[in-house]
Amino acid sequence: MNYGRLNADLIEELQSLLNIPVKYDEESLDRYSRDETAELKAVRPEVVTFPVSTQEVSEIMKFANRHLIPVTPRGAGTGLSGGAVPSYRGIVMSFEKMNRILEFDEANMMITVEPGVITGEIQKLADRHNLVYGGDPCSSESSSIGGNVAENAGGNKVMKYGPTGYHVYGLEVVLPSGEITYFGGKRLKDVSGLDFVHLMVGSEGTLGIVTKITLRLLPKPKYSVALLVPYPDIDTAIAAVPGLMSGSGVVPTSLEFMDGSSIRAACSFLNIEFPYADAGAHLIIEVEGNSKDSIFDDYVKLGEAAIEAGGLEAFVADNRNTRDKLWKARKSIAEALAAISPVHSMEDVSVPMANIPKLIKRSEEIAKKRGLEMIAFGHAGDGNVHVTFIKGDLPQEDWDRNLPLAEKELFDETTELGGCISGEHGIGIKRKKYLASIVDEAQLDLIRGIKKAFDRNNILNPGKIVDL
Template identity: 40%
Template sequence: MKTYQAVTEAVLQELREITGAAHVKTAPHILQSYSEDESGMLAHRQAEVVVFPGTAEEISRIMKLANRRRIPVTPRGAGTGVCGGVVPVYGGIVVSMERLNRILEVRENGLYLVAEAGVRTADIQAAARAKGLLYAGDPCSSDSCFIGGNLATNAGGNKAVRYGTTRQQVYAVEAVLPTGEITQFGSVLKKCSTGFCLEQLLIGSEGILGIITKVILKLVPLPPYRFDGLIIFSSLEQAVSLVPKLMQSAVNPTSVEFMDKKFVRRAVQYCRVPLPHWQDAYYVIVTLEAFCSEELARMTETLVALGETCGAVDMVKADERVWKVRRNCLESTRELSRESTSEDLVVPLLQIGNCLHTLMKKAATYSFEAFCLAHAGDGNLHFQLLRGDLPAAVWQAEVADFRKFAYPFVYRSGGRLSGEHGIGCKRVAYMEAYTDPVELAVMKKIKNALDPHGILNPGKVLREE
């Protein structure tokens, strides 16, 4: 186990010299709010100081200082993560990316965009759209999360079925390594067989292998024609049977989202927008995109035919109200319970029906309330478990029991613990328990090679040795 040093007045003074005094904060309310994210996990230990650097060079100097003094550093984007990735387990310095917030270049003819890591994802999407192009990364939190956080977690979202997750949208990454060197991994190349693909190593590493400071993102032509359909089912089996059929068809959907009956009911009530059959139905929301109206008409016909084959009770055009309900699922359960936890399981597409069915049936045997939705087109199942009025001991025992069933089941099905949210500090013990020992050992060797003093985001992803 590594030992870390406290942030002393001398360290604060050095930080002020690096970033300017105005960008070094120690007020208690700031330390608290920058020690939390959307997971609701309390900081094991709070940040001792929050620093707001303005350049990669300043971050490099902070990392060199932290190495010299053996102080842990937690990189922080917008704090919308849901697995405690920014919770500073061992205190130390929180490095906020808020001031690295410039879009540096949108190159239409080269189909790429260069941005600093603290730019809001929605601003990147808008900058691309303004040029008639698409940045295809689209997490539901895009109005608030940062692009650097998206890379660090390999965020998924609404368009991942057609375009892939964040890692498929990236040409290159500039980062400050744990020991303070600034480097760029990757380049604006369609292909490259020149050594390791290190930009992909940083993507999804949750801030434990480097601090991402700048990104070069892929843009694609924006399909001008779009159809959103809401396909409504009375049974779970029928609803999930649509997913593999859609994926095998020639429609190449952009999104395929599933909501169970409880989420439909709850989110509709929360948003106050009554949708068809909302009291008692499973929803599948499908987005289709095309470059000409004939192509879109053909895709829509196929979708309708597949919906009929699978026994849909109704099919309607999905307007903004449907997406509002989908986007507010998580939020809609918040006021029902003071405590909740979410699962982010991912399984092969072939297994999605079986896994949804088995895990929803299992979840229904407990006294906690369970809601389920899925990015069904990419095999990603979200379970939201609510404590409600349960005594703490019952709640903890039941959640542990559910996981004891669900995790081995998912791994036997070829799945993994997290499809898009990451491990953070929330799932470290499970990561240790369920990852192949050789794979885990390789990850730890890489971490130790890049971060010999273990100061960058310790307590996340991998258990400290």
């Protein structure tokens, strides 16, 4: 594709459409040239725009079509697959100034927001009204709801509430042509036409630009209790997971695991103590309920099942303070890793829950064979594991050669176990070359066809998910 380039005249024309000054100084271009994906080459845009309204977004897209300039939407840049990193320079469209809560509709238990709102703000607002927003990525304090919708972000409460897409009911979308449309609404049922809402969710900013989002809220359970269960080794912890629910008859809100290295990295990063910090692995199991008796019953059953499966103890965090401390450690692992072992590759494979033990075993074998260090943590209850390869002391050229081999082997094993290569972080640039190994040619053709139907000129986030 021969894209146009932004000369001074075009930048002036673009600026005339917008309220906030565009940026193209070296420092800004550098800042918007990457996200949080380690091991990904930064690519500078030619200009960064900060639209403040749907109309401005639409004007930018019409401008981009007139001059064939690629546009990369950007939320908070916390992505882990390179979705907000431009593949072909052009315009980065940042949503940091479109960050208003537009409507809090308590009667319908719906909230409508602009895409740049930080997810944690939605959670806190809902909480103040005794409601809950069920989306909860570990990055909730730093990622934007627009980015969560575009990635169908998962996180810690998927077992009970499902990923982001389960909460999205209405979307205002600027199509790549610049036309403005609205998919869905506040109604809970809608089979009038195709389900465009859920085609947009998880489309990684390649089909349209989300400018308003209507989310469903749910009644907030009165009580939550978290259990922390250390295990002697990761195999025992992981093997315990599939039986926990069937053994206890309880579906927890969260069921997370962290291997020993992950927890030690988080503790050293946060400078905190953790019970059984030298254990091989920990599970965090959280339950919610509306009566003290029923929640007590639930966590006792889960705790007993966890210990029966080899747990060393079950610590009960039944007040906000201790629960927050526990979650802080879990949520800091990715950040700790970036600080302590900056050269790493965090994967996001997802398998049917009962296959997690095999997945971890095979990942360890792959890491050993390729001379890489490895840690693993993630959302055990939904089968989503962040197998993370670390360079450690390996010479750079060995890392460069062995990492792609290890990734390919990991993805092949995952596929054999009935899994997929990304459970929540998306394909983006990082996993594009591996998509064909899990999706057949007929599906790849469909993806390309849908992209072409939405974006004739291939100007919206080109170079992501598939190449045309």
